[in-house]
Each structure stands twice: as C-alpha cells, then as structure tokens.
Amino acid sequence: MSDEWISTVMEAVPTAMVMVDREGRIARVNSEAERLFGYSPGELRGQILEKLIPFRFRRDHSVHRNSFLAKPEKRRKEVGRDLFGLHRDGTEFPVEVSLNPIETEEGMFTLAVVVDITERIRQERMFRMAVEAAPTALMMVDERGEIILANSETERLFGYSREELVGELVEVLIPLRFREKHVGHRDGFFKNFQTRLTGEGRDLFGLRKDGTEIPVEVGLNYVETQGGMFALAAVVDISRRKQLEENLRQSNKLLAESNDELRQFAYVASHDLQTPLRTVAGFAQCLKEDHEGKLDEETDDYIRRIVKGCERMKTLINDLLTYSRVESRSRPFTEANLNELFDEVVELLGSAIEESQGAVTRGELPTVEGDPTQLLQVLQNLVGNSLKYHGDTPPRVHAKAVKKGADWIISIKDNGIGIAPRQHERIFEVFGRLHTQEAYPGTGIGLAVCRRIILRHGGRIWFDSEEGHGSTFHFTIPEHQILCQNS
Amino acid sequence: MLTTDGTGRLADILLVEDNEDDVMLTRKGFQRAKLKIHLHHVENGEDCMAFLRKKGSFATAPTPDLILLDLNMPVMDGREVLAEMVQDDALNHIPVVILTTSEDERDVLEMYKLRCSAYTTKPVDFNNFLKVVQGIADFWLTLVVLPPQR
Known part of the structure; x- marks a missing residue:
C-alpha cells in the first residue's frame, strides 16, 4: 500500500485513526483523531502512543501493546473493559478501540481505530437508570435465556439479590412444572420478535426464592444493543x-x-x-x-x-x-324503541285519557339499550300519574328527550296538581303517598318500582314541581349499557 | 242430557282443594249462582288419583265431568296430578280447570304445557269469585260439549 493511498483513506474515514510503528510511536494520524484528542495538525507525529492514554493506564497499555505486536491479529478491544482516552487538555473520555496490523513498505504498523463512546455510555446509563427506577420488575434476558440485568423491583418481588440472578437462566424464576414449556416459548420469542403481553387468558406464575408462587402477568419486548438482541421482560404481580x-x-x-x-x-x-x-x-x-x-x-x-x-x-x-x-x-337488555313504547302506553291508557279528556303527546324519543317491558312500565306509570293527579283542568302530558353525553334525559311534563319539594323523597318510597285513598286511589308503589327499574338501567330519576303548577318527571338512561347482565 | 237447572242429568264436578275455607266458598259459589251440580271434594292429589281410579274408599266414585284443580297442595300437588293424568289413557280426556291463587306466569305456562283445559285464579272478592264460578259453569257445563261418558 502506498503512503498516499493510506493518507487518503485515513482522511476520508470519519473515525479517529492512529497508525503506530513497532516502537509505539505515532507514525500517522487523521484529522479526526487530532480533533478528538485536541491536538493541532502534526503535533502528534512521532509522539509515543501512551500520550493519548490516562497516566494510570500507561504502564499496562505498553505491556498490551507489546503482546499485540508479538501476535498481531485484528482485534477489537473487548466491551466491558473500561478504556479511556486522554484529551490534550487533561480530560478523559471513554473509548472503544479496534486494532489492525498493517504491512507497508516501511514495515509493520498497527492501525488503531478509536471511537468516542461517551454518548453511548451515557445512553446506556440512562437506560439502566430507567430500568432501575421502574416500579415494575424488569429483567433483560439474552438469547440463551440468561438474565443479564434485573432491577431492584425484581429483587424485591422474587426475593433474590441481583447478583444471584445475573447469569442464571430465567427459568429459575418459574415454577418447575412450567419450565420446560417456557424454554420453548423463549426460543420462539427470539426467533419471531413480537411485543407481547404473555399470559392473557392463561394463569402465569412466578417462583420466589423462598419457594412460594405468585400470580403474574408478563410483558415482553425486545431491545437491540451493541451486545446483541435481548428480551426485556416486565413482570407484574397480579x-x-x-x-x-x-x-x-x-x-x-x-x-x-x-x-x-x-x-x-x-x-x-x-x-x-x-x-x-x-x-x-x-x-x-x-x-x-x-x-x-x-x-x-x-x-x-x-x-x-x-x-x-x-x-x-x-x-x-x-x-x-x-x-x-x-x-x-328482569330480562336481558335488548333494543328498546321509546317511541313505540310510549305510543303503546297511550293506547293502554286510552280509557283514562278519554275519561279525563286529557291529551298525551310526545317529541322524538330515542332507541336505547334496555328491557322494553320494564321501560314500558316506567312510562305507563309516569304518564298514568300525570293523568291521575290532575286538578280542574283536563290533563296535558308531553314527553320529550334530550341527549347529554352518553345518556338520554327523558322528561314527562304535566299540568297537574304538582308536588311540594319537601315531599320529594317520600314519593319514591315503597308505599309512600301524599294523598288519601279517597282523593286519589293507589298503593304508592308505582314510583318505587320506576326508581328500581331506572337504577337497574344505570340511570337516575327525579322531578321538578311546584304545588299547583304541574310536575315534570325526568329520568336518565344511557344509550348503551356497559355492564353485562347477570340475571 | 247435562243441565245445571236440575231438569236433566246433574254434572259431577271434582274439586281438588286442600283449604277448607276455599272448599266452602266454592260450594257457596255454586249455590249462590243457582247451579245444581254434584260437587265432590278431595283434599290432595293422591286422593284425587284414587278417586279417578275408583280405588279404596272411592270404589263407587263417579267419573267427573269436570275437575277443578288447585295447584299447591300437600302430599301430591296439582302439577303432579295433571302430569299423571295426561299420561293415563283412561283419564286424559277429562277437562281440568286449574283454580288457584298463583298468578305466576311460569305456573300458568307450565300447566298449559301439561295440557290443562283452562287456568283461572281465585279472586279475593267473593262477588268476583262468584263470577268465576258462574263463568266456569256456563262455559264448561252449558256451552261446551263434554267428552262422552265412558
């Protein structure tokens, strides 16, 4: 390889490169290396390599250098070995170095490629801090199933110290009877990376150090690092x-x-x-x-x-x-068309309407999810009451509906005798009545039944009224029922 | 010919009822309604079956033209009676009118499924009760054609 060619290549590469001779002297550097270590062009040529290394490592480094020269082969200095570079201004920074022997006309040289890994170290540290701080037990497991990392919540949950866990197969945290299957699942996961919540529908258990089992839910994710692919498991005690x-x-x-x-x-x-x-x-x-x-x-x-x-x-x-x-x-909820139900009520109360010369009308009412028979009962009760409790004027009853969020508010207004506000609670009581049997016959259970039905449908029932000026009964009913029926 | 005014054959009606007061009221009911009938009475389902099969003390019992059957009785209740009658070829032609307190829909359905001829409830008000009795007699003994006597 010609001198010029080497220079061109070294300059073109955006990574710091230092070429060192057999005696450990810097033969050549690229401008990226000069920038990284903070030296002006040409300053480093002829300097001993250890100048770029913090004092405390220099002696060891020269030993390593010699052993490399004795048996030169392309090598990347192992991850985990803390290597540092020394800047011209005295500051240190973490690096990764790879060594390559180069044969030139002038003899054997070593080409060192130096990467500043400050940023990477910082990110790894942030990651570790996040994992550590997480309120969930988090573990990193490698492709062989060995635990690489476990946070303090994992220690707490399983009763092991992380030193006890690191290096162990993750199956040590799983009850014996599930271990074999788990190995299979684990292999499958690494072959087919998919973020998954495992255990949905299945009961998963973890095994604590003291032998007790805990029911858990496990979320799996994968993390790609310099060291390869890892599974990140989040374990929740359920x-x-x-x-x-x-x-x-x-x-x-x-x-x-x-x-x-x-x-x-x-x-x-x-x-x-x-x-x-x-x-x-x-x-x-x-x-x-x-x-x-x-x-x-x-x-x-x-x-x-x-x-x-x-x-x-x-x-x-x-x-x-x-x-x-x-x-x-009660029957399970189905489609209840309130328009149809109201019209049915009007028909059922036909004779009462005629006798009192009343008029019962409605606006557009919604279709909701409910028990039609029971809702019919409610409407019949409310309209019936409006017809019954009229004063001297013939009863006028009108129903309307207004949507409010996920609920409908149905209101039934009349021009009857009204109710004093202090009687409010009483009229919803079982057998609660405000008038004598002679004045207005009835048992007083109608509204109690209405309230029970409306409550069952997830709504509320109340009224506005003034004595002598009619009443309006309101009830809410959600358009859709969320909970399942268990009757 | 079957009549209720005494001019023809008197109907044999079997009342299956455990409550003594109700029995008396039923008798009164027919009296009040001026219906002339032979009203037979047994207290529970077991005696009812014995009556129908003319067993033991009921050896000389007639085959009823109509059975008025209460539901809730000790020893053997109305449901069991009907279930057994339906299976028995000798008995399953006799009209059975359920006369009971229960308005429970499930009871009504069950009895019709067991092929009762009709289901009525006993009103609290005696006058209304009279109307029920009169109604039963009018329909079953006067209007309707009953199965021939075997």
Whole structure:
C-alpha cells in the first residue's frame, strides 16, 4: 500500500485513526483523531502512543501493546473493559478501540481505530437508570435465556439479590412444572420478535426464592444493543387483582343467591298471604248476603269495610311482588324503541285519557339499550300519574328527550296538581303517598318500582314541581349499557 | 242430557282443594249462582288419583265431568296430578280447570304445557269469585260439549 493511498483513506474515514510503528510511536494520524484528542495538525507525529492514554493506564497499555505486536491479529478491544482516552487538555473520555496490523513498505504498523463512546455510555446509563427506577420488575434476558440485568423491583418481588440472578437462566424464576414449556416459548420469542403481553387468558406464575408462587402477568419486548438482541421482560404481580376478581365473583354469587331467595319469598308471600285473605273477604260477604236486608246499616258498613280492606291488601301484595320482581324477573337488555313504547302506553291508557279528556303527546324519543317491558312500565306509570293527579283542568302530558353525553334525559311534563319539594323523597318510597285513598286511589308503589327499574338501567330519576303548577318527571338512561347482565 | 237447572242429568264436578275455607266458598259459589251440580271434594292429589281410579274408599266414585284443580297442595300437588293424568289413557280426556291463587306466569305456562283445559285464579272478592264460578259453569257445563261418558 502506498503512503498516499493510506493518507487518503485515513482522511476520508470519519473515525479517529492512529497508525503506530513497532516502537509505539505515532507514525500517522487523521484529522479526526487530532480533533478528538485536541491536538493541532502534526503535533502528534512521532509522539509515543501512551500520550493519548490516562497516566494510570500507561504502564499496562505498553505491556498490551507489546503482546499485540508479538501476535498481531485484528482485534477489537473487548466491551466491558473500561478504556479511556486522554484529551490534550487533561480530560478523559471513554473509548472503544479496534486494532489492525498493517504491512507497508516501511514495515509493520498497527492501525488503531478509536471511537468516542461517551454518548453511548451515557445512553446506556440512562437506560439502566430507567430500568432501575421502574416500579415494575424488569429483567433483560439474552438469547440463551440468561438474565443479564434485573432491577431492584425484581429483587424485591422474587426475593433474590441481583447478583444471584445475573447469569442464571430465567427459568429459575418459574415454577418447575412450567419450565420446560417456557424454554420453548423463549426460543420462539427470539426467533419471531413480537411485543407481547404473555399470559392473557392463561394463569402465569412466578417462583420466589423462598419457594412460594405468585400470580403474574408478563410483558415482553425486545431491545437491540451493541451486545446483541435481548428480551426485556416486565413482570407484574397480579395477586391483588386476582383477589379482587375472586371477591367480585363471590359477591355476584351471593347476589344471585339473594335474588333467588327474594323471588322465592315473593312467590310464597303472594300465595300464602292471599288464601286467608280470601277466607276473610269471602265469608264476610257470605254473611252479608245470607242476611240480606236483615242487618242494620252499621253491620252492613262493617262488612263492606272488611271486604274493602281485603281487596286493598291483595293489591298491596301484588304491588310488592311487582317491586321484588324488578331485579329477579328482569330480562336481558335488548333494543328498546321509546317511541313505540310510549305510543303503546297511550293506547293502554286510552280509557283514562278519554275519561279525563286529557291529551298525551310526545317529541322524538330515542332507541336505547334496555328491557322494553320494564321501560314500558316506567312510562305507563309516569304518564298514568300525570293523568291521575290532575286538578280542574283536563290533563296535558308531553314527553320529550334530550341527549347529554352518553345518556338520554327523558322528561314527562304535566299540568297537574304538582308536588311540594319537601315531599320529594317520600314519593319514591315503597308505599309512600301524599294523598288519601279517597282523593286519589293507589298503593304508592308505582314510583318505587320506576326508581328500581331506572337504577337497574344505570340511570337516575327525579322531578321538578311546584304545588299547583304541574310536575315534570325526568329520568336518565344511557344509550348503551356497559355492564353485562347477570340475571 | 247435562243441565245445571236440575231438569236433566246433574254434572259431577271434582274439586281438588286442600283449604277448607276455599272448599266452602266454592260450594257457596255454586249455590249462590243457582247451579245444581254434584260437587265432590278431595283434599290432595293422591286422593284425587284414587278417586279417578275408583280405588279404596272411592270404589263407587263417579267419573267427573269436570275437575277443578288447585295447584299447591300437600302430599301430591296439582302439577303432579295433571302430569299423571295426561299420561293415563283412561283419564286424559277429562277437562281440568286449574283454580288457584298463583298468578305466576311460569305456573300458568307450565300447566298449559301439561295440557290443562283452562287456568283461572281465585279472586279475593267473593262477588268476583262468584263470577268465576258462574263463568266456569256456563262455559264448561252449558256451552261446551263434554267428552262422552265412558
């Protein structure tokens, strides 16, 4: 190789190059090397190489230099060996060096290529700090399955010190019965890099140093470094989450059982309570008819009251049954077209509307996800109330819908007798009534049922009203139901 | 010919009911409605089957033209009676009207599936109860053609 050719090449390369002779003297440098070490052009020629090396390493370096010359072969100084370069101004910087023997006309030379790895070291340090600081257990595993790096959270989670972990196969952290399979998965991962959350749908377990197992979720990623491809595993202890899931499962089970019991209770109540009712009412009436005309007015009245009391009791029992059935007899949610349901209500209340000379109208109502039968009940109840509780003027009832976020607000407005604000809570109570039976008959369970139904649909029900100036009942209902039904 | 005014053959009606008060009220009901019938009574499903099969103390029992069947009874309830009658070729032609307190939809469905002829509920108000009894008698004993006596 000619001198000129070597010079041209060295100048063209953007990396620092230093050519050294057999005695360790710098024969040639490129301008990048001069820039890196902070020397002016020509300053380094003839200088001993160790000038570019921090004092404390010089003696060792000359030894290495000689051994290289004894057996020259292309070599890259191993990663992990801390090599430093010494700048002209006395500062040090980390470097990586590769050595190449070069045969020229003038003899054997060594060409050293020097790379400033300050930036790389800095990035690696930042990476390590991030890994260390992470609140999740993080580990780096190489292609052979050996743990290269483990952060303190890993130490805490598994009960090992990182010194104990580094160099070990990652399978040491996995219960025996899963180890074989894991090796296979590991190989597969390195062959086919894909970021993955492992364990979805499968129960994964980690093995602690003390032999106990922990349920975990593992996220896998791969990291490319100078040293090759590595897997980065994030391990999350999910024992708490599993506990919560179990609690939820238990709660649901208890709830289902409780619903069953309620349904049973309601059935029994309705049945068994009505029989003696019938006895009382029936015989009271028989009494009356057997002694037709022979009884005085007072006795007649007593009997009438007895029978009426029984009738009322039966209605109460039925209403209670309806109330209890809101949850236990509910159907899974489906499409509920409120326009259609409202129109059906108007038809059902036909005679009541006619009798009161009322008018029931609606705006455009939405289609929502819900139980159509129950929503019909709500509408029927609210419109029915509006028709019932009217004053001197014939009732005017109007329904409209407004969208607010993910919910619809349905409002039913009337021009009836109104409700005093302090009665608010009372009217939603089971059997809560504001008026006497004579004035406005009813059991007072309608609104309680409505509230239960609306709650079941994930909404709220309330009203605005002023005594003597009508009422508007509002309820919200989400357009789509998020939770699953478990009835 | 079957009539309810006493001019022809009197209908044999079997009332299967465990509640004594209800039995009395039913009797009164027919009386009140001025319907002349033979009202037979058993307290539970087991006796009902014995009556229908003319077993034991029921050896001389007639085959009823109509059965009024309550659902909830001890020993053997209405559901079991109907299930057994439907299987029995000698008995499955007899009309059975369920007369019970339960309005539970599932009971109604189940009984119709077991091929009961009709399902009615017992009202609390006696006058309404009379209407039910009258209705049953009008329909089953006057309007409808019953299966021939075997």
